[in-house]
Amino acid sequence: MSEANTGxxxxxxxxxxxxxxxxxxxxxxxxxxxxxxxxxxxxxxxxVGDYDLLVLDVMLPQMDGFALCRALRKEGKxxxxxxxxxxxxxxxxxxxxxxxxxxxxxxxxxxxxxxLRIKAILRRWEWFKKSxxxxxxxxxxxxxxxxxxxxxxxxxxWDGTTHDLTEKEAMIxxxxxxxxxxxxxxDDLLEKVWGYEVFPSTRTVDNFILRLRKIFxxxxxxxxxxxxxxxxxxRFEPQGxx
Numbered sequence: 001m002s003e004a005n006t007g008x009x010x011x012x013x014x015x016x017x018x019x020x021x022x023x024x025x026x027x028x029x030x031x032x033x034x035x036x037x038x039x040x041x042x043x044x045x046x047x048v049g050d051y052d053l054l055v056l057d058v059m060l061p062q063m064d065g066f067a068l069c070r071a072l073r074k075e076g077k078x079x080x081x082x083x084x085x086x087x088x089x090x091x092x093x094x095x096x097x098x099x100x101x102x103x104x105x106x107x108x109x110x111x112x113x114x115x116l117r118i119k120a121i122l123r124r125w126e127w128f129k130k131s132x133x134x135x136x137x138x139x140x141x142x143x144x145x146x147x148x149x150x151x152x153x154x155x156x157x158w159d160g161t162t163h164d165l166t167e168k169e170a171m172i173x174x175x176x177x178x179x180x181x182x183x184x185x186x187d188d189l190l191e192k193v194w195g196y197e198v199f200p201s202t203r204t205v206d207n208f209i210l211r212l213r214k215i216f217x218x219x220x221x222x223x224x225x226x227x228x229x230x231x232x233x234x235r236f237e238p239q240g241x242x
Contacts, residue, residue: 007052007122008032012042012068013084014060022055025111026118039063043071051079053121056101058085066099073100078153078167080121084109100166102194124193128171131178141177143238144225146216150174155215163215168193172208176226176236185233209234 009031013019016037023033034049036042040062046054054072056065063071069081080102087106102121105114128150141148145158150173153165165173171193176184186202194204209228213220224240 006030006032008034008050009053009055009118010034010036010042010045010049010051011055012036012039012046012060012065013055013057014038015057022114025115029115031118037061039065039068043068046072046079047075047077052125053118054079054081055118056081056083058083058087069099069101073166076153080125080167082117082121100168102168124171127192128167128174131174141173144216144218144240148173148216157215158218165215169208169212172205173212176234177238180236180238183229183232183235187233189233205234 009026011019011022011026011033013022013035014037019035019037023035026033034045034051036045039060042054042056042060043063046068054069056068058065060068065083065085069083072079072081081100082103082105083101084105084107102124103117105117131150139149139151141150146156148155148165148170150170153167153170155163155165157163172189175189175192186205189205190202209226210220213223213226217223217225225237227235227237227241229235
């Protein structure tokens with residue numbers, strides 16, 4: 001994304017008035033914006049379109065927003081997703097995260113906040129894409145018989161198994177790998193990968209670290225690479241700590 005707000009955004013919202021209102025305001029900011037009014041059409045458009053962001057209502061006809069996002073991720077589409085919902089239940093936020101979402105906004109919302117969230121998501125995604133262009137192994141990580149490819153989101157573990165990483169697992173791994181041996185706080189990880197204000201608890205990060213341990217650690221219960229710094233955050237040791 002550039003400073004000129006030139007990204008393509010798809011809005012999937014069954015409230016036609018709200019969808020067109022959001023699209024009109026985003027176009028005024030310089031974004032190219034399309035709309036769909038049910039989940040099935042939204043999925044079809046998202047699969048074939050080269051979008052930089054999807055804005056998905058949770059409650060949609062044909063297919064709800066969570067199911068749409070999961071279907072996209074299964075097809076290998078890593079396009080960032082901003083969920084919209086009339087409910088502010090923290091469990092819904094967790095569901096949105098686990099479905100592969102990047103942010104979550106409760107209706108009714110202020111237009112300024114909506115536009116700021118869009119800019120924040122695109123900024124974080126641009127950081128990730130730019131980090132892959134670094135000449136020194138920016139697109140992949142190798143350690144202790146493991147390999148992770150940040151372009152394809154595929155990981156090959158020490159035991160010969162292959163895993164599909166979610167984009168959030170890949171982004172957390174990238175943040176940690178860029179500062180090996182350094183202590184990274186949970187808040188720093190949340191802010192870098194999601195924006196710390198998006199989800200209700202830093203336990204979100206803990207759950208993702210557990211998943212990375214299951215993929216890469218020889219003994220996930222006694223990790224040597226993804227180490228907890230109690231009360232602070234995590235430290236990544238590529239060579240392993242005894």
